[in-house]
Structure formats: C-alpha cells, structure tokens
Amino acid sequence: MKIVVIGGTGLIGSKVITRLGEHAHQAVAAAPSTGVNTLTGEGVREVLRGADVVVDVSNSPSFADDDVMAFFRTSTTNLLDAARAAGAGHYAALSVVGTERLPESGYMRAKAVQETLIENSGLPYSLVHATQFFEFAGGIADSATTDGVVRLSDGGVQPIASDDVAAAVARTCAGAPLDGALDIGGPEAFGLDQWIRMVLAARSDPREVVTDPQARYFGAILGADSLLPGPGAQLAPTRLSQWLARE
Template sequence: MKVVVIGGTGLIGSNVVARLGEHGHDPVAASPNTGVNTITGEGLKEVLTGADVVIDVSNSPSFADDDVLAFFRTATTNLIDAAKDAGVGHYVALSVVGAERTPDSGYMRAKVAQEKLIRDSGLPYSLVHATQFFEFGLGIADSATVDGVVILPDGGVQPVAAAEVSAAVARTSVGAPLNGVVEIGGPEVFGMDGWIRTVLAARDDDRKVITDPNARYYGTQLAEKTLLPAEGSLLGQITLSDWLAK
C-alpha cells in the first residue's frame, strides 16, 4: 500500500513512515525538504500518483492566529484537490483533542477549520485526535513563562508519548476509513500545572510554576475536561515517569 505522509520528516511523520515501512507498506515522506509543498502545490500531483492513502501530520511554521489559519486552509484545500485528482481512497489527518471546545485559541480554530474542509471534501477520511505530547512539555512551560515564572491553569491534561500517537496514526491509515474521529491520550490525567511542574523538576529546571485558574493556555481558558479525551478513547501505555526516565 502506498501511503504518502505529508509532514513525513517531522516528529510524528518520520515515526509514522518508519512504522509503515516495518509493516510492509510503501510509505513516502513528503515535505518541503523533499520537494512537496502543500502551500504552493509544488510536487503534490507527482507524489500522490498511485497513492492509496494520504496522511497529513504537517504543521504551520507560525502559530500567529492569521498565519496558522491561512496555512491550514490553503494546505488542506490544495491537498484535498490533489488527492481527488489522484484517486486517493483514504485521507487521514492528525488533530487535537478538545479543539472544538477551545474557540478562543487561534491554533485550535485553525485545526477545526482544517477538519471541516476534510469532512466536507467527499473523500473517505479518518481524523486522529491526540492529546498534548510529552515532548511539548518544555515548550508549554516556555510559552507560559513571565519574568522567569511559569503561570498555568489547573485544567486536566492527559499527555501522551509522540511514539504512541504515531502508532495510532499508522494503524488508522491502513484500516478502513472511519469517516469520523478516533481519539488517543496518555494513561494518566494531570492538572496542566502539575504536569509541567513534574517535567521541569525532572529536567533540573528551577523555574517556579504558579497555578492560576484564570491563566490562558495558548489563548484559551481551560475547564477541568476541556483537553481530555472521551471515555473509551485509545490510551497509550507509556507513563510520564517512564518517558522522563528515558
């Protein structure tokens, strides 16, 4: 099975490519570095020729509200058009658990817009919603640091290892299209503040974490379950302590 992975040289994409190859499929890593650009359309026709599946795990280079929305709208529109022309039978995209519940976040609004384009495309599709990756912990801390102090809300998070998200994306891509959503989270629930406090301590980062229920997470306030996957969702097996130990 030929599977084209848009964003195939990044954190998730490279892992997806490796997993698909290990299971006998023909994965193709596609990114601007390999001559495929979803914004300009360069290389899309060529890379999708003969493809059975396209997976989009790409991300915007800028998270500014207008930039990220323009990126996902343009890239997804171009990719949908190219996938239709190529007769691709399954369109898979990675999105975020709770995106539809966080309209004050420009990034989440952009992901919702991306999903709507895919749902309305007429292509058979599957959407994989993942919680925050363990790998994003330090970046979240940096984004919430003010005068050397990390200020975060206490809303629930269920972080997951990127490797387990990649495995879920790969499995989904070679199955029948869901024409719906599958969610994946980690095995443990934390408060956002507690998660980041644990990560910083494990990395010998002496920044203090202050809990403020009114603090914003990338522009949006969090309720207890805003970012948590639904009951019955897929759960990874790698715990935070296991991941930090590595």
C-alpha cells in the same frame, strides 16, 4: 499500499514512516525538504500520484492566529484537491483533542477549519485527535513564562508520548477509513500545571510553576476537561515516569 505522509520528516511523520515500512507498506515522506510544498502546491500532485492513502501530520511553521489559519486552510485545500485527483481511498489527518471546545484559541480555530474541510471533502477519511505530547512540555512552559515564573491553568490534560501517537496514526491510516474521529491519549491525567511542574523538576529546571485558573493556554481559558479525551478513547501505554526515565 502506497501511503504518502505529509509532514513525513517531522517528529510524528518520521515515526509513522518507520512503522508503516515495518509492515511492508510503501511509505513516502513528503515535506518542503523533499520538494513538496502544500502551501504553494509545488510537488503535491506528483507525490500523490498513485497514492492509496494520504496522511497529513504537518503543522504550521507559525502559530500566529492569521498564519496558522492560512496554513491549514490553504494546505488542506491543496491536499484534498490532489488526493481526489489521485483517486486516494483514505485521507487521514492528525488533529488535537478539544479542538471544538476551545474557539478562543487561534490554533484550535484553524484545526477546526482543517477538520471541516476534510469532513466535507467527499473522501473517506479518519481524524486522529491526540492529547498534548510529552515532548511539548518544554515549549508549553516557555510560552507561559514571564520573569522566570510559569503561570499555568490546572485544567486537566492526559499527555501522550510521540511514539504512541505515531503508532496510532500508522494503525489508523493503514486500516479502513473511520469517517469520523478517534481520540487518543496517555494513560494518566494531570492538571496542566502539575504535569509541567513534574517535567521541569525532572530536568532540574529552577522555574516556579504557579497555578492560575485564568492563565490562557494558547489563547484559551481551560475548563476542567477541555483537553481530556472523550469516552471510548484509545489510551496509550507509556506513562510519564517511563518517558522521563528514557529521556
């Protein structure tokens, strides 16, 4: 199968390309660096020509509310039009657990629009809802830091290694379309504050993590289960301690 991975040079996309190649699929990485710009449409129809599957693991370069909405609305519309023209039989996209629960977050609102466009496209599709990646811990801490103090909610999270995300995306896109969503997460649940505290301690980062239930997570106040995967989720094997040891 020819499988085109949009965002195929990034953290997840490059790992998906490797896994698909190991299973003898023709995996093609598409990104601005390869001449494919999903916002302008440059190179999109060309790279999707003859594609059996389109996989979108791209992300907005800016998380500002208006920017991220414009990115996912425009990019997804261009990709879906090109996928239909190419006769692709499966459109798969990576999204986020809790998208529909956190409309206060501009990023989550944009991902919800992306998902709705895909669901209404008429194409067979699969949505992979992932929890927060272990690799994002530093960025989450930085976004919540003021005067050297990290203020975070104790809302539940079940973070996952990017290697495990890539494995799930590769498995899903190479299979039959779900015409629905699959939740994936790590094997352990933590409070968001607890998770980041553990990572910072392992890195000998001196910042104090203060628990604040009203602290906003990218614009949203978290409930106890806002970011936790739902019933029937696929849980990945890599534990936080194993990932930290490898890191």
